[in-house]
């Protein structure tokens with residue numbers, strides 16, 4: 145019988161831990177002697193995480209757009225190319241952190257109409273601390289998008305539990321369970337979950353969901369990775385972008401590209417992405433100061449940098465007011 149390629153979709157807001165989970169999944173499948181492949185989608189111009197899974201893992205990079213809208217039509221052809229050229233045992237799709245989950249499921253559904261693929265699960269990674277913070281106000285587009293990502297999940301990882309208290313853990317669990325009573329919730333630090341447990345489970349019939357396996361719309365409310373460059377992608381709330389980064393002449397990157405997403409989707413038209421290319425090494429102290437002063441509306445930044453005062457290169461990460469240099 146012809147091989148049906150299982151597909152897992154990783155969803156979750158910017159910086160929640162999707163790539164961290166991806167690495168664990170790839171390691172798990174490799175241990176089992178399987179050949180995984182990746183579709184990696186970034187709204188930035190450069191895939192900073194590109195080689196993280198290792199060069200031997202076939203990877204389709206979909207950059208400068210979101211698979212739920214602007215480059216949605218490319219998803220089918222990327223999957224088709226991977227399946228034909230690499231014949232992987234399993235494909236994992238890492239969506240952008242701003243992707244609308246139901247739109248990705250729709251795109252995958254389209255692909256499954258003319259390919260032997262089976263969407264097994266949508267796994268949503270939740271940044272527990274970030275959700276707790278947004279839940280205090282219970283409003284805003286980011287809050288609603290996180291809610292949608294949680295509702296559409298067939299499995300949930302409540303990640304970054306090292307950043308919340310025991311009491312808050314219970315609050316978040318109750319909130320997440322209320323939004324999605326169907327998906328198992330696995331609390332974790334750095335997505336360290338039992339992968340067997342995460343991937344197991346009775347899959348829903350394709351006809352029931354209309355799109356393949358265990359994805360769960362039941363509770364859904366329908367409303368070579370740039371290493372030769374020094375780059376930094378940052379995702380900013382639109383109204384704050386101008387003063388937080390673009391006009392920051394004291395750090396004056398010689399080339400600044402701003403990428404404004406004219407998305408039709410209300411779910412993430414509040415987020416825009418910038419890619420900076422530094423033409424020369426930057427001072428580490430000044431850079432740290434810049435990062436420390438970023439407003440909370442800068443959700444996510446990452447990049448590869450050479451500092452003028454040290455000799456080595458740095459992979460720099462910043463997620464929800466949590467710089468990791």
Ligand SMILES: Nc1nc2c(ncn2[C@@H]2O[C@H](COP(=O)(O)OP(=O)(O)OP(=O)(O)O)[C@@H](O)[C@H]2O)c(=O)[nH]1
Nearest residue numbers: 158159160161162163164241304333334461463468
């Ligand atoms: N403290 C803490 N940091 C974490 C945890 N999980 C991941 N991180 C860090 O958070 C940052 C973002 O993690 P990623 O796995 O890159 O998140 P992502 O969802 O892939 O990010 P985007 O693709 O940019 O949306 C990285 O620096 C991780 O090392 C966790 O449980 N606790």
